[in-house]
Amino acid sequence: MISKKLVAASILAAMGTSAHAIGFKAGEWEMDISGSVNAYYNTTSCDNAGAAADGALGVCGGTATGQDRTSIQNGLLPGFIIFSASTKQAGYDLKAVISIDPGTTFTGAGTGTSGQLVGDQRRVFLQFGNESMGTIKAGRDIGLFGQNAILNDMSLLAVGGGSGFNGALNTTLGSIGAGYIYTEFQPQITYTTPAIGNLSLSAGVFQPKTPRGEADSPGLQALATYSLGDAGKVWGALINQSRDSLPDDPAVTGNNAQSDIAGYEVGAALNFGNLGLVGNYFTGEGLGTTLIGFGGADLQGQERDSDGYLVQATYKVGNTKFGINYGASTLDATSNDAAIMLDETSQLVLGVYHNLTPSLTIAGEYITREEQYRFAPAGTPKGEENTIAVGAILFF
Numbered sequence: 001m002i003s004k005k006l007v008a009a010s011i012l013a014a015m016g017t018s019a020h021a022i023g024f025k026a027g028e029w030e031m032d033i034s035g036s037v038n039a040y041y042n043t044t045s046c047d048n049a050g051a052a053a054d055g056a057l058g059v060c061g062g063t064a065t066g067q068d069r070t071s072i073q074n075g076l077l078p079g080f081i082i083f084s085a086s087t088k089q090a091g092y093d094l095k096a097v098i099s100i101d102p103g104t105t106f107t108g109a110g111t112g113t114s115g116q117l118v119g120d121q122r123r124v125f126l127q128f129g130n131e132s133m134g135t136i137k138a139g140r141d142i143g144l145f146g147q148n149a150i151l152n153d154m155s156l157l158a159v160g161g162g163s164g165f166n167g168a169l170n171t172t173l174g175s176i177g178a179g180y181i182y183t184e185f186q187p188q189i190t191y192t193t194p195a196i197g198n199l200s201l202s203a204g205v206f207q208p209k210t211p212r213g214e215a216d217s218p219g220l221q222a223l224a225t226y227s228l229g230d231a232g233k234v235w236g237a238l239i240n241q242s243r244d245s246l247p248d249d250p251a252v253t254g255n256n257a258q259s260d261i262a263g264y265e266v267g268a269a270l271n272f273g274n275l276g277l278v279g280n281y282f283t284g285e286g287l288g289t290t291l292i293g294f295g296g297a298d299l300q301g302q303e304r305d306s307d308g309y310l311v312q313a314t315y316k317v318g319n320t321k322f323g324i325n326y327g328a329s330t331l332d333a334t335s336n337d338a339a340i341m342l343d344e345t346s347q348l349v350l351g352v353y354h355n356l357t358p359s360l361t362i363a364g365e366y367i368t369r370e371e372q373y374r375f376a377p378a379g380t381p382k383g384e385e386n387t388i389a390v391g392a393i394l395f396f
Contacts, residue, residue: 022396028087035081039104040363040391042163042172044069050383053373055288055295055304055331055342057177059383061164074104075159075391076150076174078120092128097141099123103170120170122185135192137204144190144202144223145239145265145292146183149280150174152269154314154323154351158363159389161347177290178347178369179310179327180265180280184292188221198227208241209261209293217242219261219292232270239263239284239292259301261286261293274316278325283307289329289345298336305332319355324348333374340380343372356392364390 022033045068046060061069078101086095101120125139150156155174162173176182190204206219219241227233241261263284270277286303288296297303308329315322328346351365371383 026085028089030086032084032086033081034396035079036077036393036395037079037104038074038077038157038391038393039072040075040159040163040389042071042073042159042387042389044071044164044385044387046164047384047386048381050371051340051373051376051380053340053342053371053376054298056345056371056373056383057162057173057290057294059164059369059371059385065381069164071163072104073163074171075157075389075393076153076155076172077157077393078103078122078171080122082123092130093135094126094128096126097123097139101170120185129192131194134194136189137192138189140185140187143183143186143188143206143292144204144221145237145263146181146282147223147237148225148233148235148267148269149180149265149282149310150176150183152267152278152280152312153180153310154278154312154321154325154353155349155365157353157361157393158351158365158391159367159387160349160365161367161369161385161387163367163387163389164385175310175325175327175347175349178329178345179308179325180329181263181282181287181289181308182291190221198229200225200227206241208243210243228270230271232268232276234266234268236266237264239287241293259286259297259303261296261303263287263306276312276314276316278312279310281307281309289331289342295331295342298334299339300334300336302334302336304334304337306330321351321353321355323351323353338375340376341374343374345369345371359396360392360394362392364388 129135160174187207203222265282267280310327312325
């Protein structure tokens with residue numbers, strides 16, 4: 001069936017779990033290597049470049065209105081190779097994971113220049129535990145809040161929004177900022193309980209986010225997932241962090257105002273034979289709409305409310321999956337806001353994903369993304385870009 005193996009592989013990869021493509025034993029240690037490479041041809045038409053606005057990531061990647069932009073780059077997933085080592089000692093399951101996550105983009109400052117390679121290291125962590133105590137993870141890995149939204153986005157194996165940035169972000173955006181918050185790969189110490197029937201519970205402390213502020217306490221995140229077996233799963237997640245605005249920060253006009261982050265999300269991925277449905281909703285204060293905390297507070301440190309939703313339907317015909325999703329994220333103004341800022345980002349994606357082999361998927365997507373603004377000067381148009389993306393992703 002189309003994508004089941006590949007989606008499973010991508011989820012395992014995102015969680016830092018080897019897909020066991022290459023395995024060997026070194027003493028008492030099981031060593032595994034797995035990875036993925038993808039590349040997409042993207043052509044983006046910038047109908048309206050929009051405006052520079054607080055809380056907005058932007059569309060068109062800086063391209064002027066009416067100008068097209070073409071790129072060959074990776075999609076929502078970077079390329080990656082994951083090295084893992086696992087063993088059992090004194091009744092404990094031990095594991096270490098390290099990944100290298102390069103982008104395919106090679107951008108040059110001008111004709112004939114060497115350009116810049118874009119890359120990342122998303123996973124560097126250890127974990128230990130057993131069936132009775134649960135599992136402790138320490139290091140850098142995917143976050144808990146927003147995790148299921150991105151892992152169930154049909155554009156995970158393709159592109160979604162953001163190709164107009166020409167790979168400067170290392171990946172495209174999928175529906176990040178237009179339906180869900182990016183979970184990010186974050187330094188953390190998390191605990192996952194032993195299985196409670198079909199219920200999985202995880203909670204942890206995270207490196208604090210400090211846009212427009214400083215934090216003397218860690219971020220907190222928790223995730224509950226209930227498996228429905230082949231019928232899918234439902235989930236809920238929480239995030240919370242206290243932070244203080246910097247008194248000497250010129251961007252903050254308030255007097256050391258408190259600016260916290262708090263939010264929750266709920267969602268489900270349900271399967272009805274060849275039909276798959278996904279829905280996710282988030283809301284919060286100080287959370288922003290794209291990255292955790294980005295645009296979440298005004299210039300005086302007061303939290304802005306935000307929310308967003310993603311709905312998606314896919315249908316499988318043989319080795320081909322057809323899909324449509326739509327998402328929107330909204331950022332509310334505070335009583336202090338008066339300058340131009342983001343109001344809403346929305347996105348529609350139409351996709352076709354063909355499983356050419358068990359390891360190779362050919363994909364094509366049409367994506368339209370819009371930004372609307374608050375307090376914009378008269379005549380300021382909404383930002384709008386339209387993208388066609390065609391390419392392939394390979395897992396090994």
